[in-house]
Amino acid sequence: MLRTKNPSGKVPNQLYLTMDDLADEFGIGTLRLTTRQTFQLHGVLKHDLKTVMSSIIRNMGRTLGACGDLNRNVLAPAAPYAKRDYLFAQETADNVAALLTPQSGFYYDMWVDGERFMTAEEPPEVVEARNDNSRGTNFVDSPEPIYGTQFLPRKFKIAVTVPTDNSVDLLTNDIGLVVVSDENGEPQGFNIYVGGGMGRTHRMESTFARIAEPLGYVPKEDILYAVKAIVVTQREHGRRDDRKYSRMKYLISSWGIEKFRDVVEQYYGKKFEASRDLPEWEFKSYLGWHEQGDGAWFCGLHVDSGRVGGNMKKTLREVIEKYKLDVRITPNQNIVLCDIKSEWKRPITTVLAQAGLLQPEFVDPLNQTAMACPAFPLCPLAITEAERGIPSILKRVRAMFEKVGLEYDESVVVRVTGCPNGCARPYMAEVGLVGDGPNSYQVWLGGTPNQTQIARAFMDKVKIHDLEKVFEPLFYNWKLGRQAKESFGEFTTRLGFEKLKELIDSYEGSPNN
Template identity: 35%
Template sequence: MSEPKLSANERIKSHSQHLRGTIKQGLATDVTGAFSEDDQQLIKFHGFYQQDDRDLRNERKEQKLEPLYSFMLRARVPGGVCTPQQWLEVDRIASELTTSNSIRLTTRQTFQYHGIPKRNLKTIIQGLDRKALDSIAACGDVNRNVMCNPNPVQSKLHQQAYYWAKKLSDHMLPHTKAYAEIWLDDEKLLSTETEAEPLYGDTYLPRKFKMAVAVPPDNDVDVYTNDFGLIAIAENDELVGFNLVAGGGMGSTHGEMETFPRLADDFGFIRAEDTIKFAEAVMTLQRDWGNRSNRKRARLKYTIVDRGFAAFKAAVENRAGVKFQPKREVVIGDRGDCYGWAKGVDNQWHLTLFIEGGRIKDLPGKTLQTGLREIAKIHQGDFRMTANQNIIIAGVADAAKQQIEDLARQHGLLGEVISASRGHSIACVALPTCPLAMAEAERYFPEFMDKIEALQQKHRIAEQPIVVRMTGCPNGCARPFAAEIGLVGKAPGRYNLYLGASFEGTRLNKMYRENIQEAEILSELDRLFARYAVERNAGEHFGDFVVRVGVIKAVLDAARDFHD
């Protein structure tokens, strides 16, 4: 029997000379604002995507102009932690070198820029490098930005968890010098020198790979939605190890039943000192076993389903040279952020600010970008981006607390009342820049949440947080399949409505209605909220309620239940 034909991306990677391709030549070409088709895949490994303004696409076509190409660049910021000095450079770049003049906080605890002309890419990457930031491996078929609970209260435990997030991020970086050669003007390899990728090999991974570190009871990083997750286990406030979970992932394809989102499996407890061994074992197994013929089935979740959990677990133990211990019992709780001031055990103050849609931009009456810039000028602690697209001003001394609060209020960063549901909800970028988007998300989501809040007020359930998430397509960047109410774009103005995930992020949702418009969505939720208000049990979350009363079946096994 012949081997399945490899996907086009595998050819591109194998011929790329470790991610170089013809990127350098394309960067020097001013005839077009785009890169070649092959290089468009390779630049992802360097941290950016080629996009165009879809609002202007038809108009430019009529004028016989090429699309208005620009680039989205995403940084690698393990655990979302950066210094005020780094933030000031991030802000300067957004203001001077992008057409969006804004910073976008992502659902993976980093920031990205939209609207970068090709001519500015190198200048931006060099500017970030001067402040010890980079974009290598922020995208592409490699390990992406490693998430970590930003825990501003338990400072010692946060530092211990963050240590492993940073160590994993650095350890899993590609070894190629292509990034330094192309963007930082580093010396090229001599023709006699060889270059190897000890972890990735010449063709890297079959698809992207995502890692997260959670610190119970918080699950703000949505640990079960990741390819590889670590749930911190502490004894007497000291980190002793992790429960390891693997095989999560949100992406699927409309109408293709062999694709589905999935939550990670629990593999067992590992000691902290064995973390790298197990991470390497899981990732290299995916490198060797993953599907390189069909990219829609190339994530680790499908490898585990196809090979079987028991076989995969045994292979991980064999490669790591260590066996899993029984998983430790932990409580997984809230996925939201705690807004406002909180005092940590180290007597430092931490201010969590709500950033709707993660978009940091100056608007009339809400000069968010200026406000964070002014805070960064005086702040002596750090900034922590959260997985809910918000930001924490962390490590504030008593003496600086009032000045930072005054600046936050002055610039519209603080003082607005945020509903329980809005504070737990997120959306992806979608239109006009994302080439995969089928419907609006970020631009429409605030208006949609106004209507959700009105329905909750109508039925007197406004105090109840409901996790609502919206994406413009089924790739799942805002983790919609792990939302109590998930909306996934199907066409302009039309969404699939998903219900039934758990509030804590330990159960997926399932499609309830397909391809419906706003009026139908709100009508369905109006009816369900009315039932929920009357029939819910004490303390019962909305996602659990719709499963209990039979509105939707629980998804216990994604491969079997998600499309059933």
């Protein structure tokens, strides 16, 4: 498997077509859209690797920093709005990605014999922030001024967004940045959140999923310096003796946010200001047709578990090639077609629908918010099914909804992973199923539809054939006893796990049947 790096999920037309070709020629015939807005290409043989990698690099892409103990792909809202705050968030994601990209030439020496195809000059503010060593953050005379020879203790994840838009699962990242604008819509600075992370290990309570917490506010001209200071703090103080505990969330959990802030401020050289007030968060899928604000349209398309193959893949290729469209990948494993002229809307909609790429009103609400990792047979860490299992799980959840009398437009956020590493972020779901044995899942409950509250482990070793025994009583009592507009996750949190287990044990079936 190889993974690309696409800040903000941006994929130029030329790169999409190249990835589509490579999937057929060197992969398993499918592309996968990931939960970090990138492509995964599965099934590449070792002797084809240089051909595949060089093709990606020569066609406006790269894999540098998509894996390893460094900053991974930087998330930002995929919507190509011509709005100042969205454009600024995406520009910031690009700059943060550039700041923290490895600087040695080995990557290009290895895959394209030293040729440099990414010729665009870096913004001067990125170069200046990277080279600044006024606070002792850099390795002097090193090809890697920020990373040095050891890089970071573990992988590192960053997301940038605008107020209300939690399409990026902001609080699951090591660093979350939120654009703060003035009353005229002009960006002024950023609220910063730190310490999120999903990975954990079964039966080791010392490992845990965690959501980020507020660090403070910085003016926009300081954001690269603040991000660099946080990364350097993790580089210098994150644990290197045990990879299970080397994510930044464990450092912050050990130190506490006050000590962490004090150390970061030493590398930053300033005090953080108090975080600015923000409105409530919402999950935004960007499915369907939307005006960009520049005269063009974009169309968000739902892709089950991000797997693009078969007739869907063929049709997407035809549309993207015919209309020369750029695309974007969303953090929810969907795809956005960009810069569509008004006169193209009808023919594009017709062709896509014929391939099963439907408008959101024709996609089950459960499917629209669900996610799953690849798991079997593609991931060596998998304990049980996720991507291959979630279609039947969602159908069974829908059947339970119908049985207890819940309406079609009602939904819960379901996320499934084949192991506890949490690549599909199940610990933020209202219903998280985490593989813990053959055909068996640990059940997590209590996340919210806007991904602002972490779930908790409810049951272990629930066999796949027993899901109805657990969830039908809970869905029935949610319908019966919820407060106004109370989501399933909020309902399970309010009642508490002891009461939920009592409801399961005493359930005698829905009177609707």
